[in-house]
Amino acid sequence: MPPLVYLDHNATTPIAPSVLEAMRPWLYERFGNPASDHPFGRAARTALDQARAAVAALIGATPDEILFTASATESNNLALLGAAQALKARGRHLITSAVEHPSVVQPLAHLAASGWEVSRLPVDGHGRVDPADLARALRPDTVLVSIMHANNEVGTLQPITELAAPARSQGALFHVDAAQSVGKIPVDVNALGVDLLTLAGHKFQAPKGIGALYRRAGTPLTPILHGAGQEGGLRPGTENLAYAVGLGAAARLAAERLPALSERLRSQRDRLHAQLAAAIPGLGLNGHPEARLPNTLSLAFPRVTGRELLAHTPNLAASIGSACHAGETTISGVLAAMGVEPAQALGTVRLSLGAETTEAELDTVAAALIAAWRGLTAN
Template sequence: MKLPIYLDYNATTPVDPQVADSIEPYLHQHFGNPSSTHVYGRRAHEAVEQARQRVAELIGAQTTEIVFTGCATEANNLAIRGVARALRHKGRHLITSAVEHPSVAQPFSYLQQEGWKVTVIPVDGHGRVNPADVANALRDDTVLVSIMHANNEVGTIQPIEEIAAITRPRGIVLHTDAAQSMGKIPVFVNDLGVDLLTIAGHKFYATKGVGTLYVRKGTPIQPVLVGAGHEHGLRPGTENVPAIVGLGEAARLATERGANEMLHLREIRDTLHRQLAEAVPDLLLNGHPEQRLPNTLNLSFPNVDGRELLADAANDVAASVGSACHEEGEAVSGVLGAMGITPERARGAVRLSLGMQTTEEEIGQAAKALITVWQDSAKLR
């Protein structure tokens, strides 16, 4: 059976062959517990530490600031709930944005139910936070600001550096969820000025089930889970050595590929946009036209339902209308709603996210399939 062209890389990426090769020995030969002192344990421990070094190099951090987790959702929970718990006696006011991933939005909702005050910053029509709104929302008891680095649905990149310039002088902890950014754009923690940063392995060609939380040295944080003292005491549980090794290899490859991959992604994304726009009158781009991930194209097709469009094109194109982590059947994207996009425009939105393996030929085939389905739907109206 011929598989459709995969254009849902923001949902998950395939495991890079070099990542898969790096993992294999730690499934069979080097299977030891990294906390064990014998040779099997030492080899596993050394592999984990090498991966830690590679992740640190990717984001410009120290190895002691890298904490491996089971996923980005766990990392986000650890960052948000861990800092809130550590600073609960200093203040109980928290700030986030209206376009966060559920793994950020839900921990804030949980804390709100527990008595914390949460301010949700709006976004503009491009999905971008205004740093001035963050500054105006700060209070004497504000202890944490969490704003995502790049949006998973529309790709808009947030002005994290400008927000850090506001929070840092006041000693307020700043967290950013950079799950969608890794391997697509440069992400350096010191340039961003963040105290905490989340990484998801399966968003940049590692496996599912592994993530990282960068924790700047000196950041007040407490564990959410308790147990033995793994991962600097912040994430108990025996490390998932094969997945961590794979994450380290993915980080090495991202460091190596750098600007070349960004250029490739931007070129094929813009080619796809151009081909669709030439054939679909009134096609609208959702998200910032420039401050946007190079692989992400969120488009509103006129006079059609985005879900139905993709369902009709499913034999040729595998894509989505938004985040795979939102509830199935959600009528209108909360991100597009927060951007002030009309329900009619939001109804026709689809997210086309490209990856390293996407080719020019596939782009042409995908565009043709989507155009044909849209034109056929127009004939029925």
């Protein structure tokens, strides 16, 4: 069997060697608690501060605006539940989109069950929110808008600057889940004009189990966990120092290689797309043709399902646009919200490239997918 090719980097990425090396001392020899006032603790505090500064620099923030968390899911929960709780006296109306990640959908569902009203904006056929729809949905009692930066399934980028400006001008906070975009494309919180931004370490070559929340200075937020005073009193618990150091190292690495990495990924992605489209008549593209992540290719293969196509390309690790529950196949909620036809959604495969992806690997994948599709549609 040919070597396995990993094209599922939107699900998770390998830890970069330089990130692992940066973490290694803090996993064993340098074990101090950042809150301890002795040499072990002070060394840990310095390392934590340096990591915080690196994450802040990557997104154009200041170090005091970065809170370390355990994941993007925790960051999203803190942003949504914490902001809603802090602002409940001003209003109980929240706005989001129809294509958000479950870590945004579920906290908002919890708030809806607790008395908040949640408006969900539709998306167009490319998966984008129309700023005019947001403008119409804003009300005097709207306190928070949460719209993702880049979609994890199709890669579509939302016009965050155009969405955030009217929301903030009417007094609503704007939160963006940028778990998929940070580290893949340049992200600047001031250019975007957002109050809260979520990022996830394992999406750009830091380990799983570490994330961060950007909170613009002065943004009201109530903690959702209670304990000691770590992370400005907003995220109690002894910091996961080694993983925070890893996140800082990954942030420095991303800053060094962006935007060159983005351009290389875009070139590789488009070359792979061209190879497949030339050999597979009727191959469809999900997501915006231009405004999308440079590494993401969501393709609809005609006359097959994504599941059976990947079953016939065992050397490829990728994702599909549907899920199987209790023996029944259902299409992705994101593709459904975009109005993608069921047959196209069921035939969808997501190929997401990474920093180590090679041209030779993509040639192998293209040949394997073309051969599998031809074999499945021969009759």
